[in-house]
Amino acid sequence: MRRNPIQQWLADGEGPRLDFKLSVAAPYKIARNMVAFANSKGGDLIIGINDNKQIIGTNVEEQQYALEVAGQRFCTPPIIPQFEVYVRQGKTLLIATIEESAQKPHYAIDKAGQQKMFVRIGDQCVEPSPMLEAAIWSGDLTRLPRNNTAYQQLKTEISRHLSEYGSISVVDYMRLKQCPERLAKRTLFDLLLDGFLRPTADEQVFVAGKQTIIPPK
Helix, strand or coil: CCCCCHHHHHHHCCCEEEEEEECCCCHHHHHHHHHHHHHHCCEEEEEEEEECCCCCCHHHHHHHHHHHHHHHHHHECCCCEEEEEECCCCCEEEEEEECCCCCCCEECCCCCCCCCCEEECCCEEECCCCCCCHHHHHCCCCCCCCCHHHHHHHHHHHHHHHHHCCCEHHHHHHCCCCHHHHHHHHHHHHHCCCCCCEEECCEEEEEEECCCCCCCC
């Protein structure tokens, strides 16, 4: 079992890889969150914490069963969470870890039987834009290899661009890195799903994520 991270979770708050739930209200609803994590970078569902980040606790067996039902019946392909239990202040939390999938895309099935794709952008589970959906379908965003040093350097470079221009587009990135369109899209979507960028009304233009530090001009 990993070292107790509850305080860090509460300090960080919800984001691309973290979602708080007081309880699983309905398996078909939580399936959206599970699908969004699987289609993006993976993440943890923390069951037993309310919207004010107060530890309320939960019935572990009941909630684990609801998540298992959600993953098997309301996610396609099915999603199997990994579970851990933590006790804090005498209250029990259930942590369901959803790994980034190698079988993208996954779809959530609603109570009417309709299937929809979701991704995790910032602290929201949303339906992807047509361009992002196409990138997921192509496999361009599935378990990308990453050199951490190079990735941090890339973020620094893009931060400078955002500081000067306020946004970055696919065309901007192609010019900046002298790369083809497909690579530009893949990189910007990777940063979007990582929480470094946010989308705009124009699906080819991005602005800084909520937690991204932009240097002054």
